Amino acid sequence: MTKRILFVFTSANQTLTGANTGWYLPEAAHPYYILAPHFTIDFASPAGPNPPVDESSVQMFPDDVGKFLEDTDAQKKLSTAKKLSEVNPDDYDAIFYVGGHGPVLDLAVDPVNIQLASKFYRVGKLVAAVCHGPAALVGATDESGKSIFAGKPVTGFSNVEEEQVNKVKDIPFLLEDRISSLGGKYEKAAEPWGPKVVVTGNLITGQNPASAHPIGEAILQALQK
Numbered sequence: 001m002t003k004r005i006l007f008v009f010t011s012a013n014q015t016l017t018g019a020n021t022g023w024y025l026p027e028a029a030h031p032y033y034i035l036a037p038h039f040t041i042d043f044a045s046p047a048g049p050n051p052p053v054d055e056s057s058v059q060m061f062p063d064d065v066g067k068f069l070e071d072t073d074a075q076k077k078l079s080t081a082k083k084l085s086e087v088n089p090d091d092y093d094a095i096f097y098v099g100g101h102g103p104v105l106d107l108a109v110d111p112v113n114i115q116l117a118s119k120f121y122r123v124g125k126l127v128a129a130v131c132h133g134p135a136a137l138v139g140a141t142d143e144s145g146k147s148i149f150a151g152k153p154v155t156g157f158s159n160v161e162e163e164q165v166n167k168v169k170d171i172p173f174l175l176e177d178r179i180s181s182l183g184g185k186y187e188k189a190a191e192p193w194g195p196k197v198v199v200t201g202n203l204i205t206g207q208n209p210a211s212a213h214p215i216g217e218a219i220l221q222a223l224q225k
Contacts, residue, residue: 003093003223004040007032008113008136009051009081010102015170022052024100026061026209027130029068031096031216038220041077042092046110048083054100061209084112089119094223099131099157099209104171107136114139121148121202126222130206130215131157138178149184152200155207158188 009023035041045051058065068074089095095117097103107113117140121127127148129137134156140148156175162168179186188207189196196207197214204222206215 002040003038004042004091005035005094005096005219005223006087006092007041007043007077008084008095008097008107009043009045009078010098010100010106011045011047011051012102012105013052015101015105015167016172017170019170020055021101021105021170022054023057023098023102024054024131024209025057025064025068027057027099027133027212029061029064029074030212031130031219032068032074034213034216034220036073039093039223043077043081044084044087045081046084046106046113048086049079049081051078051081052102054102057100057209084110084116087116089116089123089125092120092125094126094128094219095120096219097129097133097136099129099133099212101132101167101171103132104135104173104175108138108172118142118148124202126202126204126219128204128206128215128219129156130212131208132175134179134205135173135175138182147182147184148203149179149182151183152185152203153187153198154179154184154200154203155187155196155198155205155211157208158192160192161208164192
């Protein structure tokens with residue numbers, strides 16, 4: 001039977017300063033095209049259909065607009081995205097959180113998402129996230145109630161990268177700091193914006209947009225074992 005992956009997108013479209021935000025185009029597109037030929041993929045977000053895309057990512061990654069935003073199948077999945085409250089974890093083999101600043105604002109504190117991510121992790125299903133996507137996992141816990149990051153090597157968008165895009169004031173916390181405060185062993189690429197993916201058991205994290213393609217490869221490898 002074909003394995004199923006749930007791609008989770010933010011529903012947040014504004015940062016704390018009122019700037020546009022949403023999900024980050026290549027962080028959905030690149031993993032999607034690696035994984036779609038092999039698995040069934042469904043989309044979901046807290047509010048359901050048509051999660052908002054970050055406009056800056058559309059401008060910065062025009063090649064992905066034609067590939068993903070104008071792709072008939074991807075468009076249908078976005079327009080019919082499930083609400084997280086409608087998702088049954090038993091239907092999926094893996095969950096993947098797309099980045100963008102949005103997840104720091106909504107998924108990080110969404111009780112439905114926290115419960116969902118915890119369920120996936122506790123039963124040993126694959127939990128993956130890229131860039132700001134790991135912010136969706138800051139409330140997720142293992143069976144003992146400990147953070148799923150505690151004691152584990154993890155990556156995500158770095159403080160330096162956040163400072164370089166001048167977005168520190170737009171979000172309620174810095175992901176690198178939060179991972180460390182939860183007991184995670186934060187790792188990052190040698191240089192800002194370099195690709196970095198960390199695989200720790202059934203938890204896979206990627207640092208930034210450049211990590212979107214390699215995290216897709218890591219998810220593929222993990223699900224084909």
